[in-house]
Amino acid sequence: MTDRNSALLDAIHLLHEHGTGPFHNRLFAAARMLFSDTLHSLELWRKEDGGYQAAIDIDYGTKEKEIMQQVGVLVPVQHPCYQYIAGGGSDPVRLADFVSQRQFKSTDLYQVAFRPLDVIHQMSIPLITETHLGGLTLNRQGRRPFAEEDVRLAAQFARFVVQAHHTEEVLARALEQRSVVEAQDHLPLRRAGLSRREAEVLHWMAQGKRDKEIAIILGISHRTVTHHVSAILAKLGVENRTAAVATLTHQ
Numbered sequence: 001m002t003d004r005n006s007a008l009l010d011a012i013h014l015l016h017e018h019g020t021g022p023f024h025n026r027l028f029a030a031a032r033m034l035f036s037d038t039l040h041s042l043e044l045w046r047k048e049d050g051g052y053q054a055a056i057d058i059d060y061g062t063k064e065k066e067i068m069q070q071v072g073v074l075v076p077v078q079h080p081c082y083q084y085i086a087g088g089g090s091d092p093v094r095l096a097d098f099v100s101q102r103q104f105k106s107t108d109l110y111q112v113a114f115r116p117l118d119v120i121h122q123m124s125i126p127l128i129t130e131t132h133l134g135g136l137t138l139n140r141q142g143r144r145p146f147a148e149e150d151v152r153l154a155a156q157f158a159r160f161v162v163q164a165h166h167t168e169e170v171l172a173r174a175l176e177q178r179s180v181v182e183a184q185d186h187l188p189l190r191r192a193g194l195s196r197r198e199a200e201v202l203h204w205m206a207q208g209k210r211d212k213e214i215a216i217i218l219g220i221s222h223r224t225v226t227h228h229v230s231a232i233l234a235k236l237g238v239e240n241r242t243a244a245v246a247t248l249t250h251q
Helices: 003-015 023-034 060-079 080-086 101-107 110-117 150-185 187-191 196-206 209-220 222-236 241-250
Strands: 039-045 052-056 119-128 133-139
Touching: 003 023, 003 150, 023 039, 023 133, 023 150, 023 222, 039 060, 039 119, 052 060, 060 080, 060 110, 080 119, 080 133, 101 110, 110 119, 110 133, 119 150, 150 196, 150 209, 187 196, 196 209, 196 222, 209 222, 222 241
Parallel strands: none
Antiparallel strands: 039 052, 039 133, 119 133
């Protein structure tokens, strides 16, 4: 196995360690495993009104807030990668695929966000959701451009970035519902012999959550969830998860 393939596997594993801190921190750390000389930003714009949110590992010093506010305004009108993503582009692309260095250096965006860091080369990994569009950008200082090999590696990484981000959104919505689920008494299931925790696990099974996701939602270990699932099947007298979930429709 090549060093880059090994790094890709480690990066993928890190991306999917949900529940271990903010997603952008894991994302940036994973990106550094593949491209050790890059700076990163995760930027998303709401489709409805253009609202902007960003996380960066770039040091702009005391001007960071001011610069990022300007970036949120300038990128949609001056960055060709944004236009590519807004048009439905989903493959990683380089800034150099659209404009020359000379052309880009003439923009306000370059003067505000790129020039202070001596960044010329950038590669973007699109992220498009039902409500937002944007992506992960990798910025390289100095003269070395992103090569075709870098683009191919980014393409392998990209699909796992999209998967991990989607899972993160699903889990975030589930965590918002957790208190409501915990407040239910699940009386019919309790009468069937399930404990309160087992009833909660069955609820999340019915929502299509996998054991690892349920573990994050409930704040317990993956192994404990697996144990609860086995107990649920035994107590309900069914052989699989589908049959267990079906019992909810008869409660």
